[in-house]
Amino acid sequence: MASADKKIDTTGVLGWVDQRFPLTSTWKAHLSEYYAPKNFNFFYFFGALATLVLVLQIVTGIFLTMHYKPDSAKAFESVEYIMRDVPWGWLVRYMHSTGASAFFVVIYIHMFRGLIYGSYRKPRELIWIFGCLIFLVLMAEAFFGYLLPWGQMSYWGAQVIVNLFSAIPFIGPELSLWIRGDYVVGDATLNRFFAFHVIAIPLVLLGLVAAHIVALHEVGSNNPDGVEIKAKKNADGIPLDGIPFHPYYTVHDIMGVSVFLLVFSAVIFFAPEMGGYFLEYNNFVPADPLKTPAHIAPVWYFTPYYSILRAITSDFMLWGLTPFLLIFLAVVWMSRGTRSLSKLIATLAVGAMLVGFLVLDAKFWGVVAMGASVMIFFAMPWIDNSEVKSIRYRPGWHKYVYAAFVVVFLVLGYTGVQPPSPVGQIISQVGTLLYFGFFLFMPWWSAMGEFKPVPDRVTFAAH
């Protein structure tokens, strides 16, 4: 009998289970003997918090599904039915709507943490890629879910976004018709969005989250110093700067969770609309296909990308994007380190885009720019050429580059909320160039300047 040969340390019921299932060994591998760097700081709460919000969204979502009706004649009413007639329905609904925004707050901070400490660099490229996929899927999840309350913003937001697909040459109009299932957003659209929101996308999301964590536990966490703790181990093979995740980081995360819940509850109980940013005022008007709202704005977490979409005009392609791409190309050609194959590819890509600017309209390029602004995060492991991982040991001025990037991201987010205006447009166009400049020129600026020596061990002061 094969299981009799398996060597285990446990006895009794646990022993019986361990003979048949890797319970104790999994617990050890991922919690009690998973060694995490001891110098985690504030930013390292947000991975655990993202998991918490994911679970909250799934649990509240299940209860909402029990009472929601994905029917264009009943959807709006059924949400209000949940708010009024279902016992505690208002709490579950507000948790879910606030949870959506909280998810993006947490994820944006989590991504920022990865950016500044170089958490995407070798050997953690796959963790980063899974993370970027999670971000993409999360955006899809939020987009599909936003249609379900069937208010004016739900409806027209979906209409605008699905219409973006019609900008794709040749297949565009057919494609957007296929996505909608109707000539305008309608009952068919609502039903399929419901299916995507409650089952298809969550399944993908859970799979990716599992892959993200498995990949993380394979190589181990990075830390604010960007020092590999596995490089220095004691006689038992345990990293000198590592501590067991359980109990040290479980109690640590419980502390983080309690503070997070404090803020989260403050919003749920006292400002669930969050001034019209978490629940848009216009969404309390039932969807009306015959009445286009004067101003259609996506929810706040999409607005930086929406700003980039709106920034691309035919004028801007001429005075903004064309010089920008030519400068990029010049930098590629002048840099000595770049292989000729890369130079050739860059030249072809830029050339194709410049020709494309003449052939295809600004709407198409707006969609391309918006897509690129999200997809570009995937490139991080290969465009960062700095000698060190962590911002702590990079040249001082790098911090200002990251600070400027954050400002640009926030300003783009703000201009995306505003109705279109001439000044707002210029600001979003300059913001778009800076946003892409941060990434496209990163191979060069990230290697420039005087790097500080990285210590052998993490910096940590006992509490």
Add this chain to the structure above:
Amino acid sequence: MTYPIFRFAARLAPALIAATLGLCALSVQAAGGGVALDQFPTEKLKDLPSLQNGAKTFVNYCLNCHGASLMRYNRLTDLGLTEAQIRDNLIPTDAKVGDTMKVSMSAKDAKEWFGAMPPDLSVTARSRSSHDGSGSDWLYTYLRGFYRDSSRATGWNNTVYPNVGMPHVLWELQGSRGASIEEVKAAADAKPGQHALAKTLITIDALTGQRTETVEAIKDGHAHEGSIVTLTPAVGGTLTQSQYDGQIADLVAFLTYVSDPSAQTRTRLGTGVLLFLSLFSVLAWWLNREYWKDIK
């Protein structure tokens, strides 16, 4: 614990905040000629007699045309009423106490009389919110902003919602008001391409709604297009202005309650939840500190 990134952020914070806010402020569009909203007295939301009076006003004056079809009559027990009281005083038709507050008028009649079905008011106090003020502020200003206007089919106009299709249903209470309107727009005799503005002064009589217009050219170019409406005091109402304001505040309190009936429960519960979580945070911090004493 000290986080270098925070020290850096703290040092840079004024510059970062200034840059973000400055650029954001630049991109704000000039406010689009909205009317300044009067502030709804929010203390009414906790005042049961006011809410009950608002419910009565709603049923007597609004429910003929506007439903609150997401709200059930028996939920009004929240306002300190018994089901018997609700049945006897608030349900106008043969509706049951568990029914929702549906409108009595048919959609077909509404279309014929007003051109469109008057909107359901279940969540209006939320949907009318904007960055100019809450939906309650909007309703409070709107319901107090009617004036006579013979140029409108209904004989009424409104400061907050110009050319609204709704007549002043509560005019017997408030009486009727006239207005003087200063309208600045492109001059009628302006040549193409020329940017000439003209000011029209309109006075509207409080009783007849008769309009008198005088047009004057604007010499200096400093005027902006738009109109300013100033209302004259109401005449002929059964209530004084302050009594009327109070009545409207009650009605708006009721509509605000209807838009989110659990709001009072929510904030009451919220205080307890935050207290619990504060205490829990302290315990969690303490637990964490005890464990982390091991880590050198």
